[in-house]
Amino acid sequence: AQSVTQLGSHVSVSEGALVLLRCNYSSSVPPYLFWYVQYPNQGLQLLLKYTSAATLVKGINGFEAEFKKSETSFHLTKPSAHMSDAAEYFCAVSKPTGNQFYFGTGTSLTVIP
Amino acid sequence: DTAVSQTPKYLVTQMGNDKSIKCEQNLGHDTMYWYKQDSKKFLKIMFSYNNKELIINETVPNRFSPKSPDKAHLNLHINSLELGDSAVYFCASSQGATTFNFGSGTRLTVV
Numbered sequence: 001a002q003s004v005t006q007l008g009s010h011v012s013v014s015e016g017a018l019v020l021l022r023c024n025y026s027s028s029v030p031p032y033l034f035w036y037v038q039y040p041n042q043g044l045q046l047l048l049k050y051t052s053a054a055t056l057v058k059g060i061n062g063f064e065a066e067f068k069k070s071e072t073s074f075h076l077t078k079p080s081a082h083m084s085d086a087a088e089y090f091c092a093v094s095k096p097t098g099n100q101f102y103f104g105t106g107t108s109l110t111v112i113p
Numbered sequence: 114d115t116a117v118s119q120t121p122k123y124l125v126t127q128m129g130n131d132k133s134i135k136c137e138q139n140l141g142h143d144t145m146y147w148y149k150q151d152s153k154k155f156l157k158i159m160f161s162y163n164n165k166e167l168i169i170n171e172t173v174p175n176r177f178s179p180k181s182p183d184k185a186h187l188n189l190h191i192n193s194l195e196l197g198d199s200a201v202y203f204c205a206s207s208q209g210a211t212t213f214n215f216g217s218g219t220r221l222t223v224v
Contacts, residue, residue, distance in 0.1 A: 032210050032211050034213070038154075042217075043203070043215055043216065043217040043218050044203065044215045046213075049211065051210075051211045088154050090156060094207075094210045094211070094213070095210060096210050097210065098144065098207065098208075098209050098210040099144050099161055099163050099168050099169070099207070100161065100168075100169065101146065101158070101161075101205070101207060101213055102158060103148075103155075103156040103157075103158075105155055106154045106155065106156070108154070
């Protein structure tokens with residue numbers, strides 16, 4: 001079965017500090033992995049996705065994530081947090097054969113001025 | 114031209130009523146989904162259909178009944194609404210394992 005675990009339901013960082021949001025997956029086969037962002041009262045926006053090409057994936061708004069098979073991780077990072085990054089972030093996994101797509105429990109990011 | 118569109122965007126209704134949420138995708142995707150996002154922001158998959166066939170049916174009360182008249186549509190009908198059904202419901206579609214599109218959500222409030 002596919003699943004993702006997001007460590008830390010709430011993360012606070014100072015403006016300008018590094019953002020690190022953690023995601024670990026469990027899968028019997030290498031999965032495809034995604035990060036989504038949800039701003040307050042809005043829908044889901046794709047930040048980036050890993051689909052077995054390059055292990056370091058760059059996304060929108062300066063975010064990137066690295067697929068590490070040895071650690072079964074796909075952590076999301078951004079070098080310098082902006083106030084506008086405050087949102088809910090979801091890691092997600094899909095089965096390579098398709099038709100299944102599961103979200104982690106989400107991490108709420110707060111950016112302190 | 115919206116790829117995955119849900120209607121209505123907001124729905125306020127009384128306990129015990131029956132309501133439907135409609136979803137349509139114009140991407141030609143084979144698979145469609147319904148997700149429920151509760152007040153704690155958890156996004157839980159409810160159903161998945163592939164070419165009108167039910168693929169995933171998670172532990173959801175049988176008051177929830179999905180209907181897929183064709184592969185571009187997946188509607189969600191809810192009978193006897195309860196307070197706990199209040200949530201945001203997201204429709205999605207996918208093609209293969211790497212392309213997913215989400216609707217903007219339907220905020221259901223049961224009073």
